[in-house]
Amino acid sequence: MSEARTRRIRVRVEGLVQGVGFRPFVCGLAGTYGVSGFVGNDPGGVFIEAEGEPGVLEAFTAGLTGKAPPLAQVERVRVEPAEPVGEPGFRIVPSRRSLSGAGPAAGVALVSPDAGTCAACLRELRDPGDRRYRYAFANCTDCGPRFTIVTGVPYDRCATTMAGFAMCAACAREYADPADRRFHAQPVCCPACGPALRALDADGRPVDGDPIEVAARWLESGRVVAVKGLGGYHLAVLAADEAAVAALRARKRRERRPFAVMAADVAAAGTLIHLDQAAERLLTGTSRPIVLAPRRPGAPVADAVAPGARDLGVMLPYTPLHHLLSDRLSAPYVLTSGNLTDEPIAYRDEEALRRLAGVADGFLVHDRRIEAPADDSLVRAFRGRALTLRRSRGYAPAPIAVPWRFPRHVLACGAQLKNTFCVAKGNQAFLSQHIGDLESYETLRCFTEGVERFCRLFGVRPAVVAHDLHPEYLSTAYAREREAVDLVGVQHHHAHIASCLAEHGHGGPVIGVAFDGLGLGTDGTLWGGELLVADLASFRRAGHLETVPMPGGAAAVRQPWRMAAAWLDRVHGNVPALTERHRDLWPAVVQMARTGLNAPLTSSAGRLFDAVAAVAGVCDVIGYEGQAAAELEARVDAGERGAYPVRLVAGDPLVIAAGDLVAAAAEDAAAGVDAGRIAARFHRGLADAVVRAVEVLGEETGLRTVALSGGVFQNMVLLEAMVSGLERARFRVLTHSRVPPGDGGIALGQAVVAAADDRR
Structure with missing residues (x-):
């Protein structure tokens, strides 16, 4: 040279x-x-x-x-x-603890999500001649734990929970060899120097024998086993064992919500669900989420795994431990979050032994500490790409890059249900892993610890804190307790639409359709079926579903028949079978709706689904949020082409006469029409009405882009019908992919709305 x-x-x-x-x-x-x-x-x-x-x-x-x-x-x-x-x-060279290099660094080192076991490590795992044969913690630079073990940045072994495991000579040679794929792989380890598995009985006492073999025998005998994974503990039973699944449901206090199933490989998954190319791509990607897809008739799983559901959630092994257990069992097994209903996933060992006592008959554990809890992510395929329903392990904390600057550091606290939070700086928004419903001390603790961890990892010192308008949300209370910050309240449905805009890098304005369960509106009523003309900085409520009382308030969420009673009284409809099932309380509930006593008004699309589900005889009382709507969707008769007619009531705002849907469903139900046909006609009628309403608003505003957001758009039947209808009407349609349409995406929307307000 x-x-x-x-x-x-x-x-x-x-x-x-x-x-x-x-x-x-x-x-x-x-x-x-x-x-x-x-x-x-x-x-x-x-x-x-x-x-x-x-x-x-x-x-x-x-x-x-x-x-x-x-x-x-x-x-x-x-x-x-x-x-x-x-x-x-x-x-x-050794890592530096302060910034260095070319030019001013506006960004911060990003923490990688955890990645599923790569093919090379899997070959070693199954090679009797390899020193990592059957070793449950094999990893390399292309796979293994990342976010769940990181304690700080820059990313070095000393800043992970592997810091306490000194590398043996063989691992140290790999780590130092530029030609080795483990060159500077921070979690590198082997049986001689790394974490180890143990089997414990229900009381936490060690059990002799190969831990994988012990756990497999427990599962084969119908026991419930707690398995410590990457981001927390799971509860496992054999998926085909009806009695074991029923026992798990009873102990976990989870009556109807579907369980996820782990299959050994793609071929095994294909015996459980219908996989198109997009779904298979998601299933086998490095993130290894749960993929929700139509269940195959005769799939070898107990009915109790997903009662009332047409779809089944399936995932593939994503750690060597899961591969070893799957290889030994040769059968799919339920793998659901290690918690009781409404609690966060257990991830600390002592806490798991305490909280899961009485649920698990045995524990498969290891001694690598989990720094950050992370539930399994949940996705489905929609039009060839991912529709993320729960963004957590494998995706968080990868940032969402936006084309606008955050003038000051932002913390967005999210919603009450399906909570995530978001911290933002520069042009990056870091959406947290799924936290859960903020309804217990344990979940609130996970939330507060998570906020502190993200701020530390990403160098965020919040100057602006965004929150929901609802004063009783714990996330709102947390925001209001922050000192020396500017608070920004963001309306729930505006945040939904803003999250969709942020994902697409679109500043608006658009016509936003925000359909969900409930969110406090600016008029003090409970919104949930909204048509907004919105950009990031502001919105106008241009239309909504017809409002109706919620008799009993929160009781109407748990008991969809109450919503049916309110609607049927409004439209003078009658479903004798439904009235008879609730004859003791029906008059009092109707009177409550008429007087408005403990019956707040709502325009909620979710509560409309609840009412029709009860009218059709699908679901009167729910065991989990969204159950009635999910089971109504599952009953849709794909061959039914009819649609209930719905009026649009002109005005500002425009009103979609949702009562017409309930009246038509009630008439069909009283005449003995099958629930599947009622469900299909309802979905198609609602979609047609919304498309017509958007066309009216498009004519008024000249806007030709529509953003769809809110938890109701997890419903594939409605989503497909509305996207198709809007596209036929020559609208550009923005839907979610990387960020959940439900409340798991609210925090991102809050963050970009707060930043837009900050830029003004």
């Missing part, structure tokens, strides 16, 4: 570049191009100094993006000139 032509550059790489094998990749890239220098981590990402001929350096820097490791997400590469020093070779 000619010294006259030698150049040196300082490079900063920002994005998801720690915990993904990026430094080893840079070393290899430097070797390919004959570049000398060094690479390291710091709190802002990766810093590099590289020396070589100009053309070589150009190819090297281009390769940082174009040839990056599979788990990496390079967002920005900054380059500035430096003075050549003539050093030989290329090396990884």
Whole structure:
């Protein structure tokens, strides 16, 4: 190399570049191009100094993006000139605790989500000649734990819960060898130096024998086993064992909500659910979520796994431990969150033994500490891409990049149900893993600890705190207790639409259709069937579903028949069978609706679904949030092409006469029409009415883009009907993919609304 032509550059790489094998990749890239220098981590990402001929350096820097490791997400590469020093070779240098490298680093080192076991580690796991044969914690730079074990940044072994496991000589050689795929893999370990499995009985006492074999025998004998995974404990039973599934339901106090099932591989999953290409892609991706898909007739699972549901949630093994257990059982098994209903997932060992006592008959545990709890993510395929229903393990905490700047650091506290929170800075929003319903001390503790962890990891010091308008939400109370911050209240349905806009990088204005259960409106009533003309900064309520009283308030959510009673009294309808089932309380509930005493008005789409489910005889009382709507969707007769007619009532706001749907359903039910046909006619009638309402608003405003958000759009029948109808009407339709349409996406919407307010 000619010294006259030698150049040196300082490079900063920002994005998801720690915990993904990026430094080893840079070393290899430097070797390919004959570049000398060094690479390291710091709190802002990766810093590099590289020396070589100009053309070589150009190819090297281009390769940082174009040839990056599979788990990496390079967002920005900054380059500035430096003075050549003539050093030989290329090396990884110790991490720095302060920012360094090229130019001002506006970002922060991103923490990688956990990644499912790669093919290379899986081959080792099953090779009797390999030193990691049947080792439950095998991992490399392409797979393994990340977010759930990270305690700080930059990402090094000392900043993970692997810090207490000193590498043996063999692992240390792999870690130091640039040619090895475990080169600088921070969780690297083996049976000689890493975490170990144990089997414990119901009282927490050690049980002799191979822990995998012990757990498998327990499952085969019909017992409930608590399994410590990546982000917390799960409860497992054999999926085909009706008695075991029933016992799990009784002990967990989860009467009807479907359980997820783990299948050994794609072929096994295909015997349980219908997989199209998109669903298979999701199932086998590195995130390894639960994939919700239509259940196959005759699938070898107990009816109690998913009672009343047409779909089944299936996932593949995502750690060596799960692969070993699946290989040994050769049968699908239920794997559901290790908690009681309404509690967060247990992830601390002592806490799990206490909270799951009386639920689990035995425990399969290990001694690697979980730093951050993370439930399994839940997705389904819609039109060839993911529709995320619960964003957690495998996806969080990867940021959502937006095209607008957050002028100040933001904390958005989310909603009460299906809570997530969001911290934001620069142009990145970090949406948390699924926290759950903020209705217990344990869940609130997870929320507060999670906020502190995200602020620490991502260098966020909130100056603006966004929250829901509902004063009784615990997330709102938490926001209002913060000191020295500016508080921004964000209306629930505006946040829904803003979250959809943020995901698409669209600033608005749009016509937003926000359909969900309940959210406090600006007029003090409970909204939930809203048509908004909205951008990020503001909204106007341009239309909504007809309002109706909720007799008994929260009791009407738990007992959908109450909503049916209120609607039937409004439209003078009658369903004798329904009235007879609740004859003792029916007159009092109707009177409550008429007087408005303990019967707040609502425009909720979710409560409309509840009413029709009760009218059709599908569901009178629920055991979990959204059950009536889910079971009504499951009953839809795909061959029915009819649709109930619905009037639009002109005005400001425009009103969709939802009572017409209830009246038509009641007439059919009284005449003995099958519930499947009622369900189909209701879905199609509602979708047609909303499309017509959007057309009216489109004519008034000139807007041709529609955003759909809210938990009701987890309903695939309604979603497909509305998207198809709007597209036929020549609207551009924005739907969710990476962010849940339900309340799990609210925090992102709150964050971007608060930032838009801050920019004004």
